[in-house]
Amino acid sequence: MTIKRYVYDHGFTFAEELGKNLNHQLNKRIGRHKPSLIIIDGAQGEGKTTLLVQIIDAVNKLKGLPPCSLEIENHPQIALGGEEFTKLFTECKRLGLPIIGYDEAGDFSKRGAISGFNARLIRRFETFRSSNIMVVLCLPNLGILDQHLFDLQIVRGLLHLKDRGLNQGNFYAYSGFEVGWIRYYMAKLPKPLKYQSYNKCGWSFRGHFLNLEPERQKALAKLSDHGKETEDVKAEVKYLGLLTYVDMARRLSRSVVWVRKIVCMLKIREDRSIKRVKYFKKEVFEILLEYKDSTGVR
Numbered sequence: 001m002t003i004k005r006y007v008y009d010h011g012f013t014f015a016e017e018l019g020k021n022l023n024h025q026l027n028k029r030i031g032r033h034k035p036s037l038i039i040i041d042g043a044q045g046e047g048k049t050t051l052l053v054q055i056i057d058a059v060n061k062l063k064g065l066p067p068c069s070l071e072i073e074n075h076p077q078i079a080l081g082g083e084e085f086t087k088l089f090t091e092c093k094r095l096g097l098p099i100i101g102y103d104e105a106g107d108f109s110k111r112g113a114i115s116g117f118n119a120r121l122i123r124r125f126e127t128f129r130s131s132n133i134m135v136v137l138c139l140p141n142l143g144i145l146d147q148h149l150f151d152l153q154i155v156r157g158l159l160h161l162k163d164r165g166l167n168q169g170n171f172y173a174y175s176g177f178e179v180g181w182i183r184y185y186m187a188k189l190p191k192p193l194k195y196q197s198y199n200k201c202g203w204s205f206r207g208h209f210l211n212l213e214p215e216r217q218k219a220l221a222k223l224s225d226h227g228k229e230t231e232d233v234k235a236e237v238k239y240l241g242l243l244t245y246v247d248m249a250r251r252l253s254r255s256v257v258w259v260r261k262i263v264c265m266l267k268i269r270e271d272r273s274i275k276r277v278k279y280f281k282k283e284v285f286e287i288l289l290e291y292k293d294s295t296g297v298r
Contacts, residue, residue: 005167006213013054015207018159018173022059025156030098030132035154037125037135039179040171041142042161047169048138051159051209052101053078053220055136059099070219072226077101080227086124092133099134103227122148142179143186143194155179160198168210172203242271242279251285252292262288 012019029036038055040048056077057067068077076092079085079102092100125135139145142158149155158174174182178201185197212220245263249256263280266287270278 006210008210012058013212014051014058014171014209015205017205018055018171018207018209019058021157021173022055023062025134026059026062026098029156030134033132035125035135035152036156037137037149037154038156039142039145039158040136040138040161041140041158043140046161046164047209047211048161049103049220049224050212050217051161051169051171052103052136052138053212053216054209056099056101059134060097063098065097067216070216070223072223075223078103078223080223084227089124089131089133093131097133099136101136101138103138103224122146125149125152125154141195142182143197150180150183157204158182160203168208170206170208172198172206174198174201175204178202178204237274237279240271241282243282243285244277244279248280248285248288252288254292259288262291266291 007013008016010016010019025036025038028034040051040055042048053068053070060066060068060077069075070078076088076095077097077100079088079100082102085100085102089100137145142160153176155176157176158179159171160174161169161171163170181201182197185200186194189197211217243251245256245259249259252259263284268280268284268287271281272279
């Protein structure tokens with residue numbers, strides 16, 4: 001009978017060398033008010049989020065803190081998307097937490113680099129040095145990151161995941177210097193061969209990581225599903241052009257209370273309600289704008 005392991009004899013849930021490197025980042029980078037960003041990439045199903053949680057737990061342990069919370073209503077160290085990242089980063093700073101993870105980082109793309117969203121996110125990275133918080137990004141592949149992040153020289157390493165088994169995953173660790181070469185080859189190779197970039201230069205070390213304990217794995221799965229559902233809702237709302245009370249109030253330069261009052265008075269029904277938030281069609285805004293103009297409201 002095989003007994004499953006969820007921690008190695010050295011105390012980490014991953015290769016000891018990775019634990020030593022995390023400790024180095026805490027003492028030599030974060031402890032000296034220098035920024036530290038670690039990237040985890042790999043194909044879907046390779047265990048990126050699992051390793052992310054394990055790294056957060058390990059850093060918390062090194063700082064004498066408990067494992068990170070995986071509750072849907074309380075997960076300050078795991079940001080599921082960009083908007084949540086900016087909010088939770090501030091929360092981690094307030095709570096004195098040493099590390100934050102950013103999952104589903106696909107909204108970091110070259111095509112969207114000049115968007116207001118990416119500009120805000122990049123600004124957060126530009127200023128997080130003084131916060132003494134380590135950041136770990138999970139994304140499908142290294143190539144979707146904006147060049148500006150590398151210009152800031154805050155990327156300290158990459159953990160590339162592949163060939164995950166039933167009981168453990170595998171990672172290849174690259175230094176910031178080696179990451180530069182990977183990005184160089186990504187820019188040179190034709191699209192079908194871009195994933196060969198990881199094989200074009202040597203890695204610093206490699207190792208394994210174990211699965212999470214069953215109960216913790218279930219909690220993480222629920223949290224991840226919640227994050228995906230939230231992003232799906234946002235995408236649907238954006239595609240349909242639906243507006244909330246807050247959206248309409250901002251466009252009308254009126255208070256949310258005023259908008260609610262007029263909507264109720266005109267007996268206008270929302271198009272849909274998602275997680276207790278009401279969404280209206282764009283035509284409703286036009287009705288409210290016409291009402292505002294006809295009544296001379298300023």
